[in-house]
Amino acid sequence: MPKLINKSEVIENIWQTLDKDFSGELPEGSILAPLNYLLENPLILDSNPNIGIWLDSDQSSEALEPYLDKLSLIAINFPKFVDGRGYSYARILRDRLDYQGELRAIGDVLHDQLFYLKRCGFDSFAVREDKNIEIASQGLEDFSDSYQIATDQPEPLFRRR
Amino acid sequence: MYKYDGYDKQIVQERVQQFRGQTDRYFDGTLAADEFLPLRLQNGLYVQRLAPMLRVAIPYGMLSAVQLRKLAEVSRKYDKGYVHFTTRQNVQFNWPELRDVPDILEELLSVEMHAIQTSGNCIRNTTTDQFAGVAANEILDPRPYCEIIRQWSTLHPEFAFLPRKFKISVNSSPDSDRTASLVNDIALELIKNEAGEVGFKVLVGGGLGRTPIIASEIRSFLPEKDLLTYLDSILRVYNMHGRRDNKYKARIKILVKALTPEKFAELVEAEWLHNKDQASRLTQKELDRVKAFFVDPAYAELENEPANFVDKKTEHKGFANWIARNVNEHKKPGYAIVTLTLKKTGTPTGDASDKQVETIADMADKYSFGEVRVTHDHNVVLANVQQDQLFELWNEAKASGFATPNLGMLTDIICCPGGDYCGLANAKSIPVAEALQIKFDDLDFIYDLGKLDLNISGCMNACGHHHVGNIGILGVDKRGAEFYQVSLGGDSGRQASIGKILGPSFARADMPSVVEKILNVYLENRSDEELFIDTYNRIGMVPFKERVYAKAN
Numbered sequence: 001m002p003k004l005i006n007k008s009e010v011i012e013n014i015w016q017t018l019d020k021d022f023s024g025e026l027p028e029g030s031i032l033a034p035l036n037y038l039l040e041n042p043l044i045l046d047s048n049p050n051i052g053i054w055l056d057s058d059q060s061s062e063a064l065e066p067y068l069d070k071l072s073l074i075a076i077n078f079p080k081f082v083d084g085r086g087y088s089y090a091r092i093l094r095d096r097l098d099y100q101g102e103l104r105a106i107g108d109v110l111h112d113q114l115f116y117l118k119r120c121g122f123d124s125f126a127v128r129e130d131k132n133i134e135i136a137s138q139g140l141e142d143f144s145d146s147y148q149i150a151t152d153q154p155e156p157l158f159r160r161r
Numbered sequence: 162m163y164k165y166d167g168y169d170k171q172i173v174q175e176r177v178q179q180f181r182g183q184t185d186r187y188f189d190g191t192l193a194a195d196e197f198l199p200l201r202l203q204n205g206l207y208v209q210r211l212a213p214m215l216r217v218a219i220p221y222g223m224l225s226a227v228q229l230r231k232l233a234e235v236s237r238k239y240d241k242g243y244v245h246f247t248t249r250q251n252v253q254f255n256w257p258e259l260r261d262v263p264d265i266l267e268e269l270l271s272v273e274m275h276a277i278q279t280s281g282n283c284i285r286n287t288t289t290d291q292f293a294g295v296a297a298n299e300i301l302d303p304r305p306y307c308e309i310i311r312q313w314s315t316l317h318p319e320f321a322f323l324p325r326k327f328k329i330s331v332n333s334s335p336d337s338d339r340t341a342s343l344v345n346d347i348a349l350e351l352i353k354n355e356a357g358e359v360g361f362k363v364l365v366g367g368g369l370g371r372t373p374i375i376a377s378e379i380r381s382f383l384p385e386k387d388l389l390t391y392l393d394s395i396l397r398v399y400n401m402h403g404r405r406d407n408k409y410k411a412r413i414k415i416l417v418k419a420l421t422p423e424k425f426a427e428l429v430e431a432e433w434l435h436n437k438d439q440a441s442r443l444t445q446k447e448l449d450r451v452k453a454f455f456v457d458p459a460y461a462e463l464e465n466e467p468a469n470f471v472d473k474k475t476e477h478k479g480f481a482n483w484i485a486r487n488v489n490e491h492k493k494p495g496y497a498i499v500t501l502t503l504k505k506t507g508t509p510t511g512d513a514s515d516k517q518v519e520t521i522a523d524m525a526d527k528y529s530f531g532e533v534r535v536t537h538d539h540n541v542v543l544a545n546v547q548q549d550q551l552f553e554l555w556n557e558a559k560a561s562g563f564a565t566p567n568l569g570m571l572t573d574i575i576c577c578p579g580g581d582y583c584g585l586a587n588a589k590s591i592p593v594a595e596a597l598q599i600k601f602d603d604l605d606f607i608y609d610l611g612k613l614d615l616n617i618s619g620c621m622n623a624c625g626h627h628h629v630g631n632i633g634i635l636g637v638d639k640r641g642a643e644f645y646q647v648s649l650g651g652d653s654g655r656q657a658s659i660g661k662i663l664g665p666s667f668a669r670a671d672m673p674s675v676v677e678k679i680l681n682v683y684l685e686n687r688s689d690e691e692l693f694i695d696t697y698n699r700i701g702m703v704p705f706k707e708r709v710y711a712k713a714n
Contacts, residue, residue: 060401082199082282084322088400091319096435111192112183112200119318132191143175145168147312148389148441150319155440156389157312158447161168 003133004104005114005125008140010133013126017075017106020056032075032106035059038067045070054106061089061097068099075126078107087120094121094151114139121151162223162532163308163454165273172315173275180204181263188260203283203321205251205276206262214582215254215262216279217269219535221289221307221331222250226531229522231272233515239265244518246503246511246539248575248626249328250288251279255582277315282323282411284314284396289331290339291534294455295544297492300351301359303333305451306388309443313389320396324403325411327396328368331361336655341537343367343657344629346413347395348376349388359385365395365425366417369623373659374414377422379429386443393441394432398425458530458545463495466548473552480555482604483566488551491544497551499529499543500536501563502573504598509591510576511539520561528554538575540568570607571615571680572598575626579619579636580643586619588636588643593617593672600673610680613693614653629653631694632679633660634672645672649679649705650697664706678708 004013017032023040026033030050038044038053045051045067052073055061064074074093076086086105093099104124105117114125118140125140127133147157165173183200186192192200205216217232224232236244236254239261245253257265269275278285287307294302310329314320320327330342333351342348343364350362361383367376383391402420404410417425474481489498501521503513513521521541525533528550529543536542541563546554558564567573574597577583579590594617601607616630620637627633633648644666651660667675682705687696697705 081196082322083405084282084320085401085405087319087322088397091397110196111186112179112196113322116316116318116321135191142179143172143316145171146318147172147315148317149439157168158309158450159440159444161166 002126002129005127005133005137005140006102007123008137010137015052015073017054026051032073035063039063042067052102052104055086055089057083057085059089061093064093064099065097068093068097068101071099072101073104074099074101075104075106076122078105078109078113081108081110081113087116090117090120090122091151111136111139112142115142119146119150119152162225163220163451169273169312170270173270173273173277176204176275176277176316177263177266177270180266184259184263199281199322202281203278204262204266205279206259207280208259208584212256213259213262215257215265215276216247217252217254217274217276218279218286219250219252219274220311221287221293221304222291222535222537223304224533224535225272226522226525226533228272228274229518229525229533231268231274233518233522235265235268236515236518242515243512244515245509245578246513246535246541248537248539248577248624249279249286250291250535250537251286252535255578280326282325282327283321284317284323284327284329287311287314287329287331288340288342288345288537290334291536291542292339292489292498292544293333293534294457295491295493295496295498296334297490298335299333300335300353301333302452302455303331303351304455305448306349306351306385307331308451308454309388309447310392313392313441317396319393320400323396323400324405325408325413327399327413329392338654338657339536341626341629341653341657343376344369344373344626344653345376347392352382354382361385361388363391363395366414366422367657368412368414369626369628370412371409371621371623372412372414373623373628374418375657375659376414377417379422379426385448386445387437388443389441390436390439391429391433393439394429394436397432397436398428402428457493458532460493460496460545461547463493463547463549465494467495470548470551477552479559479566480552482608483555483564484551486566486570486608487564487568493545495548497546497548499546499551499554499558500568501541501543501558502565502568503539503541503563504565504567504573509578509581510574510594517561517563520557521563524554524557538573540573566604567607569612569614571601571610571613572607573614574598575614575616575630577618577624579617579625583619583624585622586636587621587638588619588645589669590617590619590625590634590636593634593636593645593669596669596673597676600677610683611692614651615676616651626653627651628659629657630660631697632676637666639666643669645669647675647679647709649702650694652694661702663702664710675709679705682708 054075330345348364363380364376534542580586618625618627629651648660
């Protein structure tokens with residue numbers, strides 16, 4: 001069973017991620033469905049509590065605004081870890097749209113990005129399966145303070161020093 | 162100069178630890194080479210043609226004598242005993258061992274230096290005027306704002322993986338631009354509005370490389386306290402909308418051009434409406450705190466142009482030449498701004514040996530309150546020298562090879578490391594610079610030419626800023642051979658412009674004679690006092706083209 005980091009704890013990842021072009025009936029269990037599926041089937045969130053929605057790196061999180069009060073899991077895909085769009089999508093979800101549910105990084109999620117991801121509001125991390133997730137989770141604690149504001153720290157260092 | 166407090170030290174210390182861990186994981190095989198690459202780049206570490214190259218940040222070009230001595234020591238201990246000053250007001254070590262880099266970073270931290278974000282697709286070192294704080298005519302000292310930007314951009318979690326590198330420059334001089342600011346991704350011009358309030362004119366989308374573009378204005382006045390929220394907004398628009406499918410189209414200049422500056426400005430303003438009241442809005446307390454690091458040194462009350470200084474100029478023509486070329490007016494009477502040139506013929510442009518770096522540190526201690534500034538054209542500035550000590554300094558600088566009085570002249574060449582060192586280059590650039598410096602070594606001839614920027618890049622990445630040289634030289638690859646394309650009419654100053662290509666490229670051996678023909682056309686056509694760039698703008702490309710490409714009889 002693959003694993004993920006939830007907050008700072010390593011747990012089993014029971015979620016099944018459907019392809020970006022998935023259509024038809026949802027399978028049983030805990031499902032991460034692509035944004036497009038939600039846009040075509042806007043009522044699925046009403047009937048099924050075990051659904052999260054994932055965004056790809058070319059899909060801004062603003063598209064989820066109408067659904068936020070029904071969502072308890074949003075995932076943002078990093079097709080390559082150097083594609084940094086997901087950091088901005090996360091901050092818009094958290095800081096502007098006030099999304100309170102779980103926000104998960106999926107895809108090419110690695111040790112050295114975890115600190116930045118956490119700062120931008122991600123609280124779960126599906127680290128790439130070929131990596132040692134326990135060791136990777138140390139990356140969440142690379143720095144004990146930061147200069148600038150982000151989702152995790154609304155006050156910049158200059159207002160605190 | 163800015164001094165680290167406990168927070169600054171801790172952040173850089175943790176960064177060194179982080180990089181040490183990354184390096185260890187790279188060597189034990191748990192971090193793949195392609196995963197390590199963007200991480201090491203964000204710490205200034207390239208792997209070049211011959212060895213790794215480590216680029217160390219010199220925030221907005223300011224260095225203390227203590228830091229200079231540490232750089233010299235590091236170059237001796239871990240490298241081949243020399244450093245290279247870059248066009249980004251940074252410094253590079255060309256031969257360190259990958260294994261040693263965490264230790265080097267630890268040594269740098271001991272003098273409050275780092276290599277954070279000196280490369281990679283993130284926000285780079287902010288540059289500014291090397292005469293900041295001492296120029297007679299500046300609006301306000303730009304360095305506190307640069308330091309505020311440095312802190313905001315350091316390890317910014319949202320903008321560590323941008324589409325491409327991102328460069329910010331701050332200019333505060335109303336009638337000159339010593340920073341080439343209009344070819345930056347963001348150019349901030351420090352201004353005062355009609356009510357006397359301090360703020361910035363904001364321009365975006367300048368850049369060199371394959372598609373050279375001059376930055377466009379998107380806001381005529383941004384109040385100073387809104388600096389960071391506005392930068393966040395620009396960066397967010399770029400991070401979400403900049404192209405990621407083609408690295409040659411990924412700079413913000415391409416996005417601004419594709420959208421038009423007007424549309425880009427609308428997106429930024431819409432984003433800013435959400436961000437402008439965040440706690441990132443600067444406070445007067447923070448502005449005052451940072452400004453307190455950049456107050457005037459303990460100047461003496463001195464007479465301007467003292468007799469012993471004036472007499473020496475009359476007695477020594479060489480001294481007078483050097484004063485005329487390499488010394489600038491200071492805001493404080495009795496003081497002067499001295500530029501030490503690292504452009505001695507036969508030495509790669511911008512290179513300095515460990516001994517030379519220590520000599521510069523000694524000069525800084527003796528003559529200039531223990532501080533220097535590094536310029537974007539690879540020179541070093543002593544910003545606070547008493548006029549009555551200039552003659553003594555000149556003698557010392559001459560003996561050390563720092564007093565070639567060619568600042569801003571033909572042979573004060575901006576030049577990238579080129580094919581001798583860089584894996585990207587199509588052609589060597591240093592030998593071209595050298596050949597030109599040898600060909601044109603008659604100082605009287607060079608003075609007669611007047612101010613003339615000649616810039617050389619070894620490839621279209623344009624690290625040598627060839628597009629904005631009055632004469633630009635670009636190394637190109639022609640069926641595996643090294644050739645050089647010449648452009649004319651570039652300008653990096655207030656009237657920034659991109660040079661136009663003269664015509665087909667030339668072999669390296671022909672370059673001195675090609676440049677000579679171009680200079681001759683200028684000398685024959687100029688009116689009194691007309692600079693090369695003005696003559697070019699008046700008579701156009703055709704006379705130059707006809708002369709250079711004329712069939713030999």
